[in-house]
Amino acid sequence: MAHxxxxxxxxxxxxLLKPGARAGARISADHYEGLRQAAAVxxxxxxxxxxxxxxxxxxxxxxxxxxxxxxxxxxxxxxxxCRASWEINLGCNFGCKHCYLGERPFSGLAWEDKVRLLDIMRxxxxxxxQITGGEPTMDPHFQRAYRYAWQAGMMLTISTNGSLLWRPDLLKLFRDSPPYRLVVSMYGASEESxxxxxxxxxxxxxxxRGINAAREAGLPLRINVVVTEDNASEADEMAALADEWNVENHAYTNMTPTIYGGGEPLLAQSxxxxxxxxxxxxxxxxxTFFHADP
Structure with a gap:
């Protein structure tokens, strides 16, 4: 049964938190211990x-x-x-010029190792x-890993390009086990850019298609407006679109070198x-924070 x-x-x-909700409540040590004892009976x-x-x-x-x-x-x-981020898989269905992952091989842990990692995190x-990638929703174990972490009482943020959010199985997953937030990257305000x-x-x-399905489902969205040399002329239009959709948004402008030390993403900056x-x-x-990758 879902908590x-x-x-x-x-x-x-x-x-004291509610899965998928932004608001929370601080409770005393005595109240925490009382809940702990009550839940054991x-x-x-x-x-x-x-x-x-x-x-x-x-x-x-x-x-x-x-x-x-x-x-x-x-x-x-x-x-x-108290916090961690995890690149569940380096692979992606996009080939963004600014990506810090470089070649983006489809590499990730076996299921047993994913479970072990999540147990360590708990x-x-x-x-x-935060579960990220690559594109995390492409990972063959994403849904199982998401449920496992959710059932362990973690508040989950998914960083995604949004391209697969229309899928009925993902929409059902996020409705049944609400994420804390879905952070969707936006790379232009037009098809060309x-x-x-x-x-x-x-x-x-x-x-x-993905962002429209997620909005219709009422999922907790935030858009990262990624501004590069290719789409800089549309920076204001991207933010305006996010505002029109009533989605919280943040402009992301400074890129980082690849995880292998390459400077290619820096060349994409505006x-x-x-x-x-x-x-x-x-x-x-x-x-209080750590990161894990494949």
């Missing part, structure tokens, strides 16, 4: 404070529901991680997981749209 809520340690506190009711919180924050009516099965209580981790304390940048005829039509970057002063990688 309605997730209770989890997070950094130096605890959170068959038939124990969800505490009154949790019922009230679910109603106030998400409009859920959970009065009389048992804690077991209604709330997934994640165990504390001694490692202190045990490390990962609550928010989109297909030129992605180096794939039909890419624009596939993107539009000089007029580059943003001044602050000097690197450290980050939380290796402390």
């Amino acid at each position: 309605a809520l997730i209770a989890s340690p997070f950094l130096d506190g605890h959170l 068959d038939g124990e009711s969800l505490p009154a404070w949790a019922v009230q919180t679910a109603s106030d924050v998400w409009g859920l009516e959970l009065g009389g529901h048992p804690a077991q099965g209604t709330v997934l209580v994640r165990e504390p981790s001694p490692y202190g991680y 045990e490390a304390g990962v609550l928010w997981l 989109f297909d030129t940048l992605t180096q794939r005829r039909g890419a624009w039509k596939a993107f539009r 000089a007029a749209h580059l943003r001044q970057r602050k000097p690197f002063a450290g980050c939380n990688a290796g402390h």
Whole structure:
């Protein structure tokens, strides 16, 4: 049975979350421990404070529901991680000039190793997981891996080019097990610019088909407007389209070298749209966040 809520340690506190929802609630250590104990007992009711919180924050009516099965209580981790990202596969059905993956071979872990990796992430304390690629929805194990991570109580963000979001099996997956967010990259505001940048005829039509299906399904979307030399003249039009669709959007202008050290993606940048970057002063990688790739 799908859980309605997730209770989890997070950094130096605890959170109560609803799968697929942006809003959450901080809870005390005592409330977390109370949920943990209640969920371990068959038939124990969800505490009154949790019922009230679910109603106030998400409009859920959970009065009389048992804690077991209604709330997934994640165990504390001694490692202190809370976020991770995972390139499930390097392969992609687009050939974008700016891509940091370079040649994009169709490589990824075997299913047993994917399970082992997700188990490690869960045990490390990962609550928010971004699954990316390549194009993650192309991976032969994507749906199984997504469900496995979702059932482990992770809040999932999928970074995708959107070209396959029209598929009924994917739409059903995301309806049944809601993602925290679907981040869709946009490479142009016209067929010509989109297909030129992605180096794939039909890419624009596939993107539009996918984004329209996702919008119609009410999925939680954000668009990354990717601005390069090929589509710079359409930067404002791309943002305007996203606004017209009522989808949150963010302009992405600064590219990075490939993971093999090649500078090819830098040549695709639009000089007029580059943003001044602050000097690197450290980050939380290796402390509360980590990344995994094939």
